[in-house]
Amino acid sequence: MKYIIGIGGMTNGGKTTLTNKLVNAFPGCCVVHQDDFFKPQDQIPVGEDGFKQWDVMTSLDMEAMVNTVKAWLENPVKFARSHGIQVSPELEEPDSEEQTHILIVEGFLLYNYRPLIELFSHCYYIVVPYEECKRRRSTRKYTVPDPPGLFDGHVWPMYLKYRREMESSPVEVEYLDGLKTREQLFNQVYEAIRNMLNS
Numbered sequence: 001m002k003y004i005i006g007i008g009g010m011t012n013g014g015k016t017t018l019t020n021k022l023v024n025a026f027p028g029c030c031v032v033h034q035d036d037f038f039k040p041q042d043q044i045p046v047g048e049d050g051f052k053q054w055d056v057m058t059s060l061d062m063e064a065m066v067n068t069v070k071a072w073l074e075n076p077v078k079f080a081r082s083h084g085i086q087v088s089p090e091l092e093e094p095d096s097e098e099q100t101h102i103l104i105v106e107g108f109l110l111y112n113y114r115p116l117i118e119l120f121s122h123c124y125y126i127v128v129p130y131e132e133c134k135r136r137r138s139t140r141k142y143t144v145p146d147p148p149g150l151f152d153g154h155v156w157p158m159y160l161k162y163r164r165e166m167e168s169s170p171v172e173v174e175y176l177d178g179l180k181t182r183e184q185l186f187n188q189v190y191e192a193i194r195n196m197l198n199s
């Protein structure tokens with residue numbers, strides 16, 4: 001069986017931190033990070049809000065991201081090997097259709113792109129309150145640093161817009177409280193995935 005787990009949610013909710021812990025906990029587990037699919041800076045236009053539009057769907061090459069997920073679905077063992085992930089001998093058996101393979105897909109805009117949504121076995125969505133999100137974001141160092149006013153002028157309004165859009169669509173997400181400790185979040189999701197694999 002192949003399982004694709006989405007770790008979505010707002011910026012600075014703790015997606016990447018949780019994802020890294022899960023990837024380490026499940027041997028052979030593969031990962032796709034949405035931030036690897038940002039388009040080059042010169043392709044990101046400035047919007048009516050006066051900011052480069054990083055937090056909209058079109059800033060990402062979603063077609064390439066979906067193709068990457070489909071490449072994993074096609075052949076998880078080949079995908080793992082080509083990404084330097086150690087594959088245990090039993091996962092390499094020719095009848096590996098009967099083996100369990102896990103892919104974690106992580107990012108801030110996972111559930112607003114139909115061709116990706118339909119590939120998920122389970123969708124998580126991490127949230128933290130506005131103040132905490134803004135506080136964490138203020139200390140982050142992105143490859144393109146945030147200009148002054150970006151959080152309130154662009155990041156937060158786009159988060160609200162896409163969250164509303166997601167909530168009025170058929171996608172079913174399970175919310176995670178990003179104020180829990182790293183360990184609590186990991187234990188909660190690790191146990192839930194273990195239960196899913198055993199059911």
Ligand SMILES: Nc1ncnc2c1ncn2[C@@H]1O[C@H](COP(=O)(O)OP(=O)(O)O)[C@@H](O)[C@H]1O
Nearest residue numbers: 010011012013014015016017136178180181182
């Ligand atoms: N459960 C948590 N509690 C407190 N701080 C956290 C937690 N998870 C992550 N962080 C911190 O919050 C910031 C953003 O975490 P990160 O995992 O990069 O979030 P995201 O990928 O959602 O933007 C980092 O400084 C990280 O150390």
Ligand SMILES: O=C(O)c1ccc[n+]([C@@H]2O[C@H](COP(=O)([O-])O)[C@@H](O)[C@H]2O)c1
Nearest residue numbers: 010011012035038054055108142143144
């Ligand atoms: O990674 C990059 O190249 C990059 C360039 C510009 C902006 N970002 C920011 O990355 C954020 C999403 O990543 P994350 O980990 O905060 O969810 C999003 O809010 C963007 O504003 C990221």
Ligand SMILES: [Mg+2]
Nearest residue numbers: 015016017035
């Ligand atoms: Mg991240």
